[in-house]
Amino acid sequence: MTSLTQDAVKQALSSIKDPYLGQDLVSLGAIQDIQINGGKVELAVVLGYPAAGIQQQLSEQVWSAVRQLEGVEEVAVDIGWLIAANQPQNNTSAVPGVKNIIAVASGKGGVGKSTTTVNLALALAAEGADVGVLDADIYGPSIPQMLGVGNKRPEIHGNKVMLPIEGYGVQSISMGYLVTEQTPMIWRGPMVSGALQQMLTQTHWQDLDYLLIDMPPGTGDIQLTLAQKVPVTGSVIVTTPQDIALLDAKKGVEMFRKVNIPVLGVVENMATHICTNCGHEEHIFGEGGGKRIAEDYQTELLGALPLDLSIRENADAGRPSVVAEPDGPIAQTYRDIARKFAAQLCVQGAVDAQGPAIEISDD
Template sequence: MTEGVKHIIAVASGKGGVGKSTVTANLALAMAAQGMRVGVLDADIYGPSQAQMFDVPSDQKPKSDDGQTFDPVTAKGVQLMSMAFLVDQKTPMIWRGPMASGAFQQLLNQSRWDNLDYLFIDMPPGTGDIQLTMAQKVEVSGAVIVTTPQDIALLDAKRGIEMFRQVKVPVLGVVENMSLHTCSQCGHSEPIFGEGGGERIAKEYQTELLGQLPLALSIREQMDKGHPSVEVDPEGPVAQVFAKIAQKIRSEMDNKEETSGPSISFSD
């Protein structure tokens, strides 16, 4: 088990652009609002975004007493670690897969996580080296799959679910983002990207549809400014969806502890 962490939850998607990082940030804040000690590891080495989403100043760096380990940056009550804290924002990570995987392991294991109940790992899109490294080297309590309703996103989400199943990581459920758009002018609601996709994929893989989130301009604007919806409007409908998802994850982890004991450990 990663030192200082009780449960590790991977937040993943089969493709980019479905709102995985937005879900991770809001879900972490929702879990923290329920009294849990929460951290976020931004494992998207090539395109880290959690620093901006948590409004961390670009010049803020993690402290290191020994030059080997780091204290996570704390923002909005959440412990954060990201490649964005270690390199200039404009510096591209022109690395091959093994280098990115090594960086992921360092970010995870060389961070001094302080007594976390939950560490959410914001995974890069796809099913590549970092995902495989995580499955082999990390005790993952479960995975949350983020998708949008359109068929191409669902196809990639299925690949993500299959990957976690093959490496024996429990899939806790599916979050369907951009489910319904409501016009700000006339109030008409329309499923622009299709409807029912998250429910279908959850049923197909005998897992749960954890929640559905709207396609809303406010969510994007808030994230761009570093103020997630759960922080801006904690009693609003979006925050309530995340609160329910957080509660479902907590219940699943509590049940897991009661019925099966320690998490499964993976190795080469």
């Protein structure tokens, strides 16, 4: 009779691969705290990214593999995750209360970048992460509307930093909270860049695993400020399949590459349209554009979203798809995308996140 050992358990689990990293759980160091008591085996699987959506599936795989070992009578599996802070490429100081900053960008407007940002933030939260959103579109802030929090104003914390506004469990800050809907931001570039830095560093972010920055379109002042002065750990590019959008999306990829910010992948919006009357599927804006960009720049097509009326309606109503229809196919696509880029980020290497104390005035 073969004795039941920790090595035998690890050997059995070496055949199970992480669904997003392609490596086995043992090689990734995800198998921890193996306890053997007679015929009972208890163990923990600790991933580097939030994964509530695959928790049950992975638990069943691990249970089945261990249960087949000779001498095993009972198996207890605990699936969890520990999200580490990653080192930004520009060596800027970490933002207090924030482990990882992800820039969500596009080369041009109208491709659904803000809708994607909000749904990905909500998807990460649904997967088990603490998440925030910084609305960096100073001229046209839309995050307050999409998170359904209206015209709230942030409170001032003890050491004179703003408390983020929370919607659906996601922390957020936006110029939309600081001015009225009728107030135009008639600012030159340096003022806009300064506002971005203030909102980032003078907000009391509360233990975030991920802060998603909803970038304005283009490659101008805000993008340059972000690259030079903000500790960005990764970026996600949003595009549509049409050639004009792809041309501008490529510029966005090139910008991040030039400043050494990793591009974690591409999200393709409006990939297909399915007729609500007859069910016919059609590629209205072209086909395969996001995949081509991903291949050209050695990154990943994280996922494709359809041209679907509900995505727009839900966002406009302040109940994005991930919370309005959490079990629907669109929400599941966003959650799959979130797991993919979070998994990519977790293999970049972790550091201790420390940052300076921030003080601001009331005005």
